[in-house]
Amino acid sequence: MVEDPKGEPSFNYNTTINIPLNLTVLDKKSNVVSGATVLVYDENNNILFQGVSDSSGKVTGTLTVPTSVGNITIDISIGGESISQYVSLDSVLGINRTIRYEVNLPATQIADTDSDGVPDDTDIYPNDATRSTEVTYPAEGVFTVAFEDSYPSAGDADLNDYVIQFKNKEDLNSSGKIVRLKGTYQHVAKGAGYRHQLFIKLPVDVGASITYKLTQADGKVEVATNTVSVTAANLKSGYQIFDDSNKTIRGQNVHPGDVFKPGFVATVEIVFNAPVERAKLGSFPYDLYAYVLNTKQEIHFPGLYKNNNGTDKYLDNTGFPWAILVPGAWKYPYEKYDIRKDSESGYSEFNLWVSSGGKEYKTWYYDVTNESKVFPVPSDSSLLGYLFLSVKKFAIFYAMGLVIAGGIAVYFLRKKQSLVA
Ligand SMILES: [Ca+2]
Numbered sequence: 118m119v120e121d122p123k124g125e126p127s128f129n130y131n132t133t134i135n136i137p138l139n140l141t142v143l144d145k146k147s148n149v150v151s152g153a154t155v156l157v158y159d160e161n162n163n164i165l166f167q168g169v170s171d172s173s174g175k176v177t178g179t180l181t182v183p184t185s186v187g188n189i190t191i192d193i194s195i196g197g198e199s200i201s202q203y204v205s206l207d208s209v210l211g212i213n214r215t216i217r218y219e220v221n222l223p224a225t226q227i228a229d230t231d232s233d234g235v236p237d238d239t240d241i242y243p244n245d246a247t248r249s250t251e252v253t254y255p256a257e258g259v260f261t262v263a264f265e266d267s268y269p270s271a272g273d274a275d276l277n278d279y280v281i282q283f284k285n286k287e288d289l290n291s292s293g294k295i296v297r298l299k300g301t302y303q304h305v306a307k308g309a310g311y312r313h314q315l316f317i318k319l320p321v322d323v324g325a326s327i328t329y330k331l332t333q334a335d336g337k338v339e340v341a342t343n344t345v346s347v348t349a350a351n352l353k354s355g356y357q358i359f360d361d362s363n364k365t366i367r368g369q370n371v372h373p374g375d376v377f378k379p380g381f382v383a384t385v386e387i388v389f390n391a392p393v394e395r396a397k398l399g400s401f402p403y404d405l406y407a408y409v410l411n412t413k414q415e416i417h418f419p420g421l422y423k424n425n426n427g428t429d430k431y432l433d434n435t436g437f438p439w440a441i442l443v444p445g446a447w448k449y450p451y452e453k454y455d456i457r458k459d460s461e462s463g464y465s466e467f468n469l470w471v472s473s474g475g476k477e478y479k480t481w482y483y484d485v486t487n488e489s490k491v492f493p494v495p496s497d498s499s500l501l502g503y504l505f506l507s508v509k510k511f512a513i514f515y516a517m518g519l520v521i522a523g524g525i526a527v528y529f530l531r532k533k534q535s536l537v538a
Pocket residue numbers: 229230231232233234235236237240242243249
């Protein structure tokens with residue numbers, strides 16, 4: 118039974134979408150099935166979610182994917198019997214499904230060394246009952262966040278005042294709760310006179326232990342690895358990732374002819390004192406924000422805070438944001454080039470993307486249409502790309518598991534069904 122809510126999400130310059138996932142697994146006799154492993158992955162086998170059905174047969178979570186992802190696959194597996202459902206994300210706002218097995222489920226025991234409910238062959242941490250999977254944002258490479266720092270005044274839309282490349286990794290337990298959150302952040306541009314700091318707010322109800330390290334781009338240590346305990350209140354009020362932006366980069370990296378000088382790299386690992394629900398933590402990129410020292414203003418992504426009259430606090434009166442998230446090592450505009458003006462923009466698809474409400478030209482940021490208008494940020498020399506070597510571990514791991522299953526896999530694949538009750 119498919120009851121996926123459909124519609125168009127409100128457009129606020131978002132390049133990723135959060136899709137709630139609610140599944141119920143039933144057997145042939147419509148009894149609920151607990152202990153079924155649910156795995157969700159995208160077109161490139163990047164894992165988006167993993168969980169195990171509870172005593173009510175339910176699995177809940179949230180998928181966070183770039184809006185350009187067209188299809189995902191949901192695999193449900195128990196006792197060697199699997200069902201795959203291929204889901205087009207076109208106009209999908211959520212995934213609400215009841216999935217029924219049409220075969221008798223075998224009573225076979227599958228090896229689960231740590232007894233967390235996730236079989237060894239799909240458990241990223243087969244000897245750690247507190248964790249069973251990891252999700253990386255993005256699966257490969259980095260995201261870029263670009264801030265306009267004049268808030269609450271409208272910016273000039275050159276989107277280079279304070280630019281950070283980053284990626285995050287979550288460890289989830291078998292209930293889909295987040296046990297650990299890791300982030301790596303690199304300062305890449307400062308096209309501004311103002312000074313900034315980078316923070317993250319996590320509105321969770323538990324404290325955490327945070328391990329932090331700060332290095333220069335070449336790895337030279339600025340702040341040695343250290344671990345501190347923080348309270349839930351600390352996490353709610355904001356944890357500082359970077360201090361004064363004047364001190365975390367040696368060049369502005371925004372003018373034609375500037376030799377790119379990558380800035381400092383911060384590595385943050387947050388281990389929560391108890392697993393946290395997605396609804397509490399929020400979804401990638403979480404509440405990552407800049408604090409402008411000169412104006413004492415915080416600058417957040419749209420979609421998180423409202424004014425008293427109900428409008429978005431971080432969209433200006435023309436509907437433009439002060440913070441934009443872009444997949445990849447984004448080539449932001451040169452100084453004073455307004456991305457919205459055809460004569461100044463390096464991205465002719467940007468306005469088309471905006472006027473379509475985000476439905477068309479979803480990968481505008483990969484298509485530089487005027488190289489003379491954008492800063493040539495290196496795409497592959499980024500340090501961050503090398504800091505998460507586990508990137509595709511799962512995809513490879515999973516593929517190998519299927520290979521090892523060998524002959525019986527063929528048998529099961531033949532029986533593999535996509536029936537919906
Ligand atoms: Ca396990």
